[in-house]
Amino acid sequence: MVINLSAAHSLLNNWVAELRHTEIQSDRMRFRRNLERIGEVIAYEISKEMEWEEKEVPTPLGVSVCKLLKEQPVLATVLRAGVPLHQGLLNYFDKADNAFISAYRKHHRDGSFEISIEYVSCPDIDNRILIISDPMLATGASLVKAIQFLKAEGMPKCIHVVAAIACTFGIEYLRREEPEVKVWCGAIDDELTAKGYIVPGLGDAGDLAFGSKLQS
Numbered sequence: 729m730v731i732n733l734s735a736a737h738s739l740l741n742n743w744v745a746e747l748r749h750t751e752i753q754s755d756r757m758r759f760r761r762n763l764e765r766i767g768e769v770i771a772y773e774i775s776k777e778m779e780w781e782e783k784e785v786p787t788p789l790g791v792s793v794c795k796l797l798k799e800q801p802v803l804a805t806v807l808r809a810g811v812p813l814h815q816g817l818l819n820y821f822d823k824a825d826n827a828f829i830s831a832y833r834k835h836h837r838d839g840s841f842e843i844s845i846e847y848v849s850c851p852d853i854d855n856r857i858l859i860i861s862d863p864m865l866a867t868g869a870s871l872v873k874a875i876q877f878l879k880a881e882g883m884p885k886c887i888h889v890v891a892a893i894a895c896t897f898g899i900e901y902l903r904r905e906e907p908e909v910k911v912w913c914g915a916i917d918d919e920l921t922a923k924g925y926i927v928p929g930l931g932d933a934g935d936l937a938f939g940s941k942l943q944s
Contacts, residue, residue, distance in 0.1 A: 739769075754936075756938070763863055764819070805829070817859060828847070829874045831845045854882030864893055866898050876906075891913045895929075898920070917929060
């Protein structure tokens with residue numbers, strides 16, 4: 729299943745528009761905060777599908793029976809661009825365990841690229857709820873490889889993928905390779921360039937959030 733949150737109008741649409749806007753996105757702090765807010769909204773929506781249990785909570789005047797999360801998820805992200813979106817999820821799932829994956833496009837002279845993963849740090853994810861975030865779901869190659877690396881460490885009982893902007897091609901590839909995942913995104917674009925960038929997209933999310941890098 730794919731959930732496109734911009735299909736219904738909400739404040740999230742405004743934040744996506746600011747992420748895309750060439751003038752507004754130059755404010756790095758605002759760019760990071762908008763990614764963070766999208767993560768917060770999606771965390772809230774995912775929480776509605778999670779299991780709850782009733783527990784007694786003492787108050788100054790008595791006892792209240794409250795519905796609380798039955799278990800905490802594992803939040804994973806792809807460094808470095810995924811950090812602000814991950815933080816938004818963590819703001820709401822503030823007791824969650826966390827996983828981090830260093831994945832990047834290793835380009836070749838002919839213009840093609842492959843996904844290289846050099847670092848994975850994660851807790852026990854066996855039979856856990858896994859929520860993995862990356863601001864741009866373009867080709868889907870990095871997310872598929874990240875999920876496969878994490879699954880080598882343990883088998884989650886369900887996987888949610890969170891993206892600020894996704895491309896139709898990437899969604900189809902992801903669901904073909906990992907059909908059990910559920911995708912949550914702020915917007916969906918249909919075009920992908922030959923170099924694997926989303927159009928109209930928003931540019932390089934990592935550079936916009938943290939500054940340009942020397943590595944090509």
